Every structure is written in structure tokens, then in C-alpha cells.
Amino acid sequence: VPAYVRITRGCNKFCAFCIVPYVRGPELHRPPAQIVDEVRRLEDQGAKEVTLIGQTVNHYVYADGGKTVSFAELLQTVHDQLPALERLRFLTSYPRDFGDDALDVMAACPRICRFLHIPAQSGSNRVLRRMNRGYTVEAYLDLLTRARARMPDICLAGDMIVGFSGETDADHEASMQLLRQARLKSCFVFKYSPRDGTVAARRLPDDVPDAVKKDGPSHCLGQLVDVQVTRATPLTLFADLVSYPQAPTSAAADNLRQPA
Ligand code: SF4
Numbered sequence: 001v002p003a004y005v006r007i008t009r010g011c012n013k014f015c016a017f018c019i020v021p022y023v024r025g026p027e028l029h030r031p032p033a034q035i036v037d038e039v040r041r042l043e044d045q046g047a048k049e050v051t052l053i054g055q056t057v058n059h060y061v062y063a064d065g066g067k068t069v070s071f072a073e074l075l076q077t078v079h080d081q082l083p084a085l086e087r088l089r090f091l092t093s094y095p096r097d098f099g100d101d102a103l104d105v106m107a108a109c110p111r112i113c114r115f116l117h118i119p120a121q122s123g124s125n126r127v128l129r130r131m132n133r134g135y136t137v138e139a140y141l142d143l144l145t146r147a148r149a150r151m152p153d154i155c156l157a158g159d160m161i162v163g164f165s166g167e168t169d170a171d172h173e174a175s176m177q178l179l180r181q182a183r184l185k186s187c188f189v190f191k192y193s194p195r196d197g198t199v200a201a202r203r204l205p206d207d208v209p210d211a212v213k214k215d216g217p218s219h220c221l222g223q224l225v226d227v228q229v230t231r232a233t234p235l236t237l238f239a240d241l242v243s244y245p246q247a248p249t250s251a252a253a254d255n256l257r258q259p260a
Contacts, residue, residue: 003047005038007074008054013094016132016200017164017192020055029062032069036081049087056094058102072101079109089113096135098143107150114151118143119159123178124171127164130204137178144182155185163192163213165204
């Protein structure tokens with residue numbers, strides 16, 4: 001029985017297309033002891049697998065009394081303090097904050113699933129800047145390389161947005177190139193549409209024709225990777241991706257409505 005434990009809430013990233021920082025506020029991180037207790041309680045109730053969730057889950061950091069617990073240390077702690085838990089997962093990771101320390105813990109802990117969902121959103125540095133994503137294509141690929149160097153069998157998945165404001169054919173080709181290099185196991189492609197209240201909706205024109213968003217880039221991207229193109233809610237997409245055998249808990253749903 002899978003179960004979900006929220007470890008962080010809110011987001012500080014302010015991607016141009018995303019409403020999360022405005023509706024959820026800044027990141028708040030739960031104390032490690034509270035997280036371990038909740039995982040233990042779920043395990044006592046029969047959970048074999050627990051997924052730690054947050055909008056940018058790998059940005060977890062908890063400071064208390066001069067001591068800081070990083071995401072890597074939290075993973076190690078949950079893994080070590082719950083030796084009967086069969087599988088530990090986490091969703092969703094943000095490319096800029098994924099340090100080697102967390103990858104090392106994943107590689108060393110046999111009950112942490114070797115799976116990373118890391119949204120790239122675009123393969124064009126120009127578009128990534130317009131999106132205010134805060135990383136480059138090179139940094140994204142470097143993360144995949146670091147992960148595969150430690151875990152050759154790791155399963156990597158991603159998200160892409162097609163038709164973001166100002167996206168050109170050259171930007172689209174750059175996304176194609178990224179997917180060729182990334183060799184993701186699966187990728188969800190979101191057709192861009194402005195969300196009220198976001199920076200993109202206020203300041204950036206929605207200038208890629210709908211037909212191009214729908215039939216051009218998404219079709220081409222689909223030739224390169226196991227892509228699911230849909231206008232369904234991100235919650236549905238995440239549910240498909242991680243094969244939830246049952247509907248996520250309300251806490252999980254609360255955290256999975258937006259791509260990271
Ligand atoms: S897309 Fe993800 S990282 Fe960016 S602002 Fe939204 S929740 Fe934060």
C-alpha cells in the first residue's frame with residue numbers, strides 16, 4: 001500500500017508560468033522527527049511504500065537550534081530509522097537544487113527507489129530564462145549525468161512545456177535535442193496556456209498558435225521519448241507516471257497539482 005507524506009510546502013522559485021508561490025506562499029519545511037513519526041505511523045497501518053512529497057522536494061532543509069538537516073540527511077534518516085519500510089520515494093525534484101549528497105544517499109540506500117522525476121520544461125536556455133527557471137540545459141544534463149554515474153539503472157522522467165511565450169522553431173529543436181541527450185524513460189508534455197495571476201499571464205504574450213502547440217512540437221517530441229501529451233490536470237499526469245494503485249491522499253493531491 002503506497003502512502004504519501006508531505007515534507008515541504010510552498011515554493012520560492014517563481015517560475016513565470018506557475019501560480020504556486022502566490023497561492024501556497026514561501027517554502028515551509030517540516031521537522032525531521034515529525035516526518036519520521038508520520039512515515040512510521042503509515043507503516044504501522046500497512047504501508048509498504050512511502051513517497052515524500054513537495055513542490056520542490058529536494059529543496060528540503062530544516063534548521064533548528066543551530067543544526068541544519070538537508071534533504072540528503074532526511075532521506076538517510078527516514079531510510080535508516082524505518083528498516084522495515086520496503087520502498088521510499090520522493091516527488092517532485094527541481095533541477096537546480098539536486099546535490100551529489102542526495103544522489104549518494106540514493107545510491108547507497110537499497111530501499112530508496114532509483115527513480116527521479118525532474119521536469120526540464122524546455123531544452124532552450126532562452127526559453128528557460130523567460131520561464132525564470134533558474135538553471136540551464138547544461139546544468140540539467142549534468143544532473144542526469146551525475147545520477148547515472150552513481151546509479152546506471154536509475155529511471156529518469158521529466159516534464160516539458162510546449163508553446164511557451166516566444167518559443168521559436170529553434171527553441172523547439174533545442175527541446176528535441178535535450179530529449180535526445182536526456183534519454184528519459186517517460187516525459188509528460190504540457191501544452192502551455194497562461195494561468196491567471198502568473199508573471200507570464202501578465203507580461204508575456206501567449207503568441208504560439210494553438211495548432212503549433214498541439215500538433216507540431218508535441219508530436220515531434222513524442223518521437224523521441226515515451227511521451228504523454230495531454231491537457232489533463234497535472235495531478236492526473238503524476239498519478240499516471242508513478243502508477244498509483246489508488247487515488248492519492250488529500251495531502252498528496254494538495255501537493256501534486258502543479259508541475260515543479
Ligand atoms: S513550477 Fe515548480 S519550481 Fe516553479 S514556481 Fe511552480 S512549484 Fe515552484
